[in-house]
Amino acid sequence: MIVRKIIAIALKDVTSTYRNVTALVMMLAAPLALAALLGLAFGGNDSGYSVPITRVAFVNQDEGRDSTRGPIALGTLLCDILHSPDLKNLLAITVFTSPADARASVDKGKAAVAVVIPPDFTASITSPDPSATSSIILYADPTQTLGPAIVRGITQEVADAFNGSRAVSAVMLHLAADAGPPPGQNGPNSNVTTEDMEKIILQTTSAYIQATQEEGFSGTTARGPQVDHQAKDPGIEGLVLSGMMVFFMFIGGANIARSIIDEDAQGTLPRLFTTPTRRSVILGGKMVSVFLTVLTQAIILLLAGGLLFGIDWGGVVPVALLTLNTALVSAGLAVFLVSLMKTPAQAGAITSGVFVTLALLGGNFVGSMPIGGLFSTIRRLTPNGWLLEGWDKVLRGAEAHDILLQLSVAMAFAAVTFVAGSLIFRRRFS
Amino acid sequence: MGFIEADNLRKQFDPPRGVIAVDGVSFAIEAGEIYSLLGPNGAGKTTVISILSCLLRPTEGDARVGGNSVVHQAAAVKSLIGMVPQDIALYMDLSARENLVFWGKMYGMVGAELNRRVDEVLELIDLKDRQRERVDKYSGGMKRRVNIGVALLHRPQALYLDEPTVGIDPQSRRAILDAILEFRNQGMTILYTTHYMAEAQELSDRIGIMDHGRMIAEGTHEELVRIVGEDAHVQLSVDRNLEALMNVWPTLDGVGTVSAENGKITLLVHDATSTLPYLFETAQREGARITEISVMEPNLEMVFLHLTGRALRD
Structure with missing residues (x-):
């Protein structure tokens, strides 16, 4: 019964999200449009930069x-x-x-x-x-x-x-x-x-x-990070879309996590608390909904990237692992940040600011392209930086064992933030 | 022993210095009874209903629903009650049916039983034809009906309604009040909060009047109005000969005390309908003209005024 209720809450949230035109624009249309624009700017549908000979x-x-x-x-x-x-x-x-x-x-x-x-x-x-x-x-x-x-x-x-x-x-x-x-x-x-x-x-x-x-x-x-000459060409669209995807998954996750505060303000969360459903189950359902929403978002973006831009994302296993990982990091980070906010307006403004800052530091706006120097060190302070490293490797043909470090560090970020956010929410609504 | 019993409930937010929303409230509601909590905004009605629905934990005291403590047996209490919150608490981007199915699941209902009950409730709230439309497309009254329907899904033994008629049209209000009377006739115990005196008077078997977190009076409508007596208040103004009339009117049959303040005369009369013609007749005989008159039958508004010195709507 507990699992059924968690699934019911999660599916309700996912349904609501994917019926919301604004949310769809933010979660799906924006990253695809940006990837398309940047792809066109850097070389159309070719599999790489199209610098004139x-x-x-x-x-x-x-x-x-x-x-x-x-x-x-x-x-x-x-x-x-x-x-x-x-x-x-x-x-x-x-x-x-x-x-x-x-x-x-x-x-x-x-x-x-x-x-x-x-x-x-x-x-x-x-x-x-x-x-x-x-x-x-x-x-x-x-x-x-x-x-x-x-x-x-x-x-x-x-x-x-x-x-x-x-x-x-x-x-x-x-x-x-x-x-x-x-x-x-x-x-x-x-x-x-x-x-x-x-x-x-x-x-x-x-x-x-x-x-x-x-x-x-x-x-x-020869300069900068070494690239294996045997690796496949990731293509500019793949590099850009992976950066956009991670960024907009963070934003999407925060929007869903914010629904906890929204529901509190709109009265549906207190009403849920009057039903014979434990508060931990209700909050658990909300957490699962954040994860499922961003996971669905990632799958749609990956498929759209393949169909619209011909992006070869890489091997099924590493892509699946990295997608799950990215969804977990998005959910964890979103739950943690939103747990610190009091009102929907506060949550919207602050999470957006935090994610843009993380994106700037982690390199989302330059895609998953390897960039050397101090930037490569700074980006490793952010969860998205590690995820983008992983996506870059997978786009270049890396296997699961090649991205274990990136997966592990990102998972650690996800676990810490998710547990902290969940505890804060539980204390707040107990 | 009542089906719902509140025993010295006290709720202070952010103790020790926070607001005391409920201060030592006790009452009992018998099974199958409609009990209204009447009071102005901020009286503590919603806090009481929140405690009784296990949404808030009392700072002191306890309450029992069907013999279960709201503090220690919350799960059992929640399965016995249906809660209709003051504001519409529905998912606006879901249809009425999707909302009912979701909330039914939260009450532990599944499968065919859930679908059958959702159909019944849609019939009951008269939204079967528009069940697949998103709730945000509904009128205010339709939303209110879905809001109530959600609380009925699991056939609760007690229904709490927190000001369910605020901000809706008279027709929808009438439909809701009729539905509540029907629920009572089916044996449901109903706790109703309102600041509309007429609703409390019409619906309730018994009424508790709250102000500033305290229960200031409790009883049937008749018991409560007896606090201010059974006479109607007639208040009037005349254009001249006030003193002469002050001497004549107390001698008329059915007129009790007569007092004057700021040029206005207040009479307590046993039967306003039969006394009013005599008042006009004697005024004319004394060469005076009644320029303003109002009659107030004994009611809950007068009770509240009598007990607090303030009007209920203040």
């Missing part, structure tokens, strides 16, 4: 150099990198023989940026002389911003890698010089010659080239 005029004047492993030409390596399959959706390379032709191509609007590798590029980088320098010349169309910035970033990253290789070689040689001659040999400490250093730099650089060619270039993803 940047046309690059490339001139390689690098003369290269011989090494013990054969001739090396870092300019050619840079050209190969720009031609790599990883960048085929970003860059279209046209090779020119003269810098003037490349610049003319930019001037005529046929290319967004020209990249000119100087003749001494390899020689300078592999030179033991620390003062030896060489500059890659970038000539960009001033009306273009994103494309030239991408090319500049990639080129800079490759140049940094070469410089790093050169610095490592120099340090190794100095350390060797400081260590002195091998045991059993006599002589001065600085028995490393300039020729030795040049040889090591060449070997290091050629080894780097070999490694790069074998493993592929990861320049565009």
